[in-house]
Amino acid sequence: MQRIALLTSGGDAPGMNACIRAVVRKAVYHGMEVLGIKRGFNGFIEADIEPLNLRSVGDIIHRGGTILHTARSEQFLTPEGRSKAYENVKRFGIQGVVAIGGDGTFRGARAFNREYGFPVIGVPATIDNDIPGTDQSIGFDTAVNTAVEAINKIRDTATSHERTFVVEVMGRSYGFIALAAGLAGGAESILIPERPFNYEEICERLIHGNRRGKQHSIIVVAEGAASGLEVGRKIKEYTGFDTKVTILGHLQRGGVPTAADRILASRLGAKAVELLMTGETGKMVGIKSGEVVAVDYDHVLSQVRSIDLEMYNLAGILAI
Numbered sequence: 001m002q003r004i005a006l007l008t009s010g011g012d013a014p015g016m017n018a019c020i021r022a023v024v025r026k027a028v029y030h031g032m033e034v035l036g037i038k039r040g041f042n043g044f045i046e047a048d049i050e051p052l053n054l055r056s057v058g059d060i061i062h063r064g065g066t067i068l069h070t071a072r073s074e075q076f077l078t079p080e081g082r083s084k085a086y087e088n089v090k091r092f093g094i095q096g097v098v099a100i101g102g103d104g105t106f107r108g109a110r111a112f113n114r115e116y117g118f119p120v121i122g123v124p125a126t127i128d129n130d131i132p133g134t135d136q137s138i139g140f141d142t143a144v145n146t147a148v149e150a151i152n153k154i155r156d157t158a159t160s161h162e163r164t165f166v167v168e169v170m171g172r173s174y175g176f177i178a179l180a181a182g183l184a185g186g187a188e189s190i191l192i193p194e195r196p197f198n199y200e201e202i203c204e205r206l207i208h209g210n211r212r213g214k215q216h217s218i219i220v221v222a223e224g225a226a227s228g229l230e231v232g233r234k235i236k237e238y239t240g241f242d243t244k245v246t247i248l249g250h251l252q253r254g255g256v257p258t259a260a261d262r263i264l265a266s267r268l269g270a271k272a273v274e275l276l277m278t279g280e281t282g283k284m285v286g287i288k289s290g291e292v293v294a295v296d297y298d299h300v301l302s303q304v305r306s307i308d309l310e311m312y313n314l315a316g317i318l319a320i
Contacts, residue, residue, distance in 0.1 A: 001277055003033040005049065005094045008066040009040035009073070009101035009108070012253055013125040013139025015261035016066040016100055021057040022269030023098050028054055030277065035092060039069045040101070041076035041108055044085040049092055061262055064142075064254045070101075076108050079115070086116050095119075096276040098269070102126035102137070103301070106284060110297040119281035121272040122297065125265070127253055129176040132303035133295035134286025138268065141260040143170070143252040144180045150248055151185035151218060158216035161242070164206060164235060166219045168228030168247040175222040175307055177252065182220035183315040190315050191221040191231065194307045199231075203238040205319075210241070217241075267292050 006023050008016050020036075027034045036056070038048040060067055075081035088094070096119040099109045109120040124131040127143035147169050158165045167187075169177050175192020182190035188209065189202045206217050221231050232245040257265070264287060271285045271292045283294045 001032060001095045003035065003093050004096045004098065004273070004276055005035040005037050005092070006052075006068070006098040006100065007037035007040050007044060008068045008070045008125070009099060009105040010070060011102065011126060012065050012070050013127050013137070014064045014142035014253070014255055014257035015138040015265040016070075016125050017057075017060040017063045018257060018262045018265035019100050019123055019125060019138060019269040020052075020067060021061050022266040023273055024052050024057045025054065026270040026273040030273070032273075035094060036068050037097075039071040040105075041073035041081075041085065042071045044088060045073065045075055045081050047088045047091070049088065062256055064256060066100075072104065073108070082112050082115060085112065086118070089116075089118060096121070098123060098272045098276070100125045100138075100269075102128070102131060106131075106297055106300055110282065110301065113282045113297070117281070119276055119279070121275050121280065122284035122300075123268045123272050124284060124286060127177065128171060128174050130174040130305050131284075131286070131300065132305045133284060133293075133300045135288055136264060138261055138265045139253075139257070140176065141264075142255060142257045143177055144184065145258055146252050146255055147177060147181035147248060148184045150246070150251070151181060151187070151220070154246055155185075155216070155218060158218060162215040164217045164219065164239075164241045164243045166221060166228045166232040166235065166243065166245045168221050168223055168245065170249070170252050171222035172224040174305070175225065178220050178222035178225070179307060179312055179315065183311065183318070185218060185220065186319070187220040187315070188217040188319045189219045190312070191219070191225040192307065192312070193222055193224040195312065197225070199234045199238065203235055206235065206239055206241065
């Protein structure tokens with residue numbers, strides 16, 4: 001294999017640049033040329049493609065976002081869109097692609113692989129950490145640390161004013177960020193889409209804590225479980241406590257990636273190149289029990305990543 005390309009697709013995640021760097025440097029080390037596809041699958045279709053070299057990826061390991069930019073592509077979901085992309089495969093002499101992203105990215109990669117037998121290796125990069133087949137995806141650790149840092153600062157104000165704060169974090173379908181940030185931040189309650197909750201129970205816990213001298217509380221809610229504003233309103237109505245709401249939003253996607261995310265991105269990016277070199281296709285790289293593994297797209301896309309109920313229950317115990 002002499003020439004490969006890479007792209008970033010879907011939502012951005014801290015550590016994507018570290019992965020881009022690893023792919024390029026690993027490929028160059030083995031004598032390959034690398035092309036960067038701009039703006040995900042849209043760039044694949046529109047031939048928005050440029051050469052990448054060692055200099056292109058210098059000084060990016062610490063930067064959030066993605067130097068290749070990212071987008072979601074409705075056109076690539078169609079056979080016509082994928083056909084245009086394949087024309088660019090032939091035009092640019094591309095022999096394999098590394099696709100960095102999440103579930104939507106891998107569905108596009110699998111469809112392209114099935115139609116043209118073309119090797120596309122996926123690398124999981126999403127702050128939601130919702131990809132089966134890997135213990136962690138690139139960006140999750142940074143997003144959690146960003147949320148915990150915000151909770152720490154909010155706790156200072158909550159303590160000073162003796163208030164209850166509701167902190168809404170990202171997670172439309174999954175509560176991985178909320179659970180990890182809530183446990184690490186010492187939240188009194190954690191609301192996630194995977195587990196039903198009862199407002200009365202939450203409020204009674206707050207009242208009980210107040211009676212034994214607890215003068216401030218933090219509630220962490222994933223956006224897919226409930227609106228932070230709605231949770232704050234319900235708590236204030238039921239308890240009468242001074243309750244404020246903070247919505248972190250896209251703040252969690254940006255920022256300098258943690259050391260853990262940089263290391264994970266470097267390992268997965270390098271492994272993706274190795275798989276292409278050995279003729280593998282239709283696979284995603286992931287991390288399992290500390291080991292880098294290759295997982296079939298069919299397995300990844302047919303499974304649902306489950307929340308760790310033991311961890312969820314522990315968070316409730318420690319919040320008494």
